[in-house]
Amino acid sequence: MVTIPPAPPQSSNDEVRPFEWLTSASSIDRPLTEALKGMPDQEKRVLHIGCGSSILGEYLLQERKFCIKEVVNADKDGDTLDMMRQRWDSQRQEHDVDSDHTLGSLEFLQVDFCAEPIAYPDHYFDLVVDKGTLDCTLCSGDQATASLLGEIHRLLKPGGVYLLISFHHIDLLRPVLEDCPGADWDVTHSVMMRQVEDLISSTGKAAADYATQEDVLSPASSAAWSSGCPEAGEMYRRTVNVLLCRRRQSDDNKAATSSALDIQAVCQHINKTHDQWFQRTHPMLTGKRKEELQQVFQQSAAADQLLDLPQSFQALFTDAEREHLTYEYFLEDWHAFGEKHTELPVDRMSYETAACFLDEMQ
Numbered sequence: 001m002v003t004i005p006p007a008p009p010q011s012s013n014d015e016v017r018p019f020e021w022l023t024s025a026s027s028i029d030r031p032l033t034e035a036l037k038g039m040p041d042q043e044k045r046v047l048h049i050g051c052g053s054s055i056l057g058e059y060l061l062q063e064r065k066f067c068i069k070e071v072v073n074a075d076k077d078g079d080t081l082d083m084m085r086q087r088w089d090s091q092r093q094e095h096d097v098d099s100d101h102t103l104g105s106l107e108f109l110q111v112d113f114c115a116e117p118i119a120y121p122d123h124y125f126d127l128v129v130d131k132g133t134l135d136c137t138l139c140s141g142d143q144a145t146a147s148l149l150g151e152i153h154r155l156l157k158p159g160g161v162y163l164l165i166s167f168h169h170i171d172l173l174r175p176v177l178e179d180c181p182g183a184d185w186d187v188t189h190s191v192m193m194r195q196v197e198d199l200i201s202s203t204g205k206a207a208a209d210y211a212t213q214e215d216v217l218s219p220a221s222s223a224a225w226s227s228g229c230p231e232a233g234e235m236y237r238r239t240v241n242v243l244l245c246r247r248r249q250s251d252d253n254k255a256a257t258s259s260a261l262d263i264q265a266v267c268q269h270i271n272k273t274h275d276q277w278f279q280r281t282h283p284m285l286t287g288k289r290k291e292e293l294q295q296v297f298q299q300s301a302a303a304d305q306l307l308d309l310p311q312s313f314q315a316l317f318t319d320a321e322r323e324h325l326t327y328e329y330f331l332e333d334w335h336a337f338g339e340k341h342t343e344l345p346v347d348r349m350s351y352e353t354a355a356c357f358l359d360e361m362q
Contacts, residue, residue, distance in 0.1 A: 027195030050133030
């Protein structure tokens with residue numbers, strides 16, 4: 001399971017405390033530069049999806065090397081957006097930063113992008129930046145992830161880039177993105193060191209940790225994931241995956257026909273990819289479990305070595321697993337399994353049936 005950082009604390013005067021998920025705004029300079037490579041030098045539009053209280057939008061406009069015209073901060077937390085809007089307005093008034101009209105606009109949009117469309121037309125954005133939002137949807141449901149990817153794909157211009165910063169394993173992320181049905185983008189991957197910033201430290205200055213200039217992008221591998229799942233150790237805390245999904249250009253300018261993804265097909269793809277991932281990295285039917293299961297059936301079953309369904313439920317799952325998988329859910333899976341194996345008894349299991357059930361239905 002991916003570890004998500006705790007929510008940022010609020011300051012005593014009820015003003016929002018800027019907080020960066022996964023890594024700081026400045027630490028992704030090089031991924032941003034790579035993402036924007038080849039785009040026009042001006043008039044670029046950026047969507048920061050799931051922005052929370054990040055200052056990334058401010059940073060993109062203030063760093064004029066990026067030549068950004070407009071940034072849209074999108075999040076479903078309206079209170080946080082209001083406070084970040086007030087912060088931006090205060091900064092502009094205090095420093096008169098826009099007196100020469102060279103600074104672009106920073107917009108704030110309250111939207112639940114997993115449940116409703118984002119109110120911008122197709123192909124509006126050159127860049128979509130995601131620091132941890134896909135991570136959250138992958139932990140919360142396939143439909144939410146499919147809806148998020150569908151909106152991102154719709155909003156990207158041909159040649160535009162979806163820049164994802166993620167804690168998830170690359171072997172899960174790559175097929176989710178590369179094989180996404182209907183998505184006409186090319187995916188590249190790298191690993192970067194995290195940079196953790198406390199923008200309101202005791203000294204009043206930004207405090208950074210973990211990253212150096214040389215570390216920002218490293219080869220596409222990470223010791224944090226060497227065992228197939230995230231290790232709660234130092235390297236796990238220090239690294240994140242960076243993926244650039246660049247929409248392909250269309251020679252005949254018919255890219256609009258491929259903007260809308262089939263969300264149901266994407267949802268099924270994510271569900272299948274998730275299942276394959278967990279079967280490979282966290283298989284329920286290990287060699288040890290097979291031995292234990294066989295012993296239970298030999299000891300508990302009658303002479304024909306068949307258990308009824310309540311007994312099978314107890315034999316198949318540990319106490320901890322039964323806290324999450326109720327008997328009713330088990331029956332739903334059993335009935336779905338039975339539809340594919342009509343030759344089996346409907347109310348009893350052998351050891352061989354139980355092992356096959358676990359392997360197919362985990």
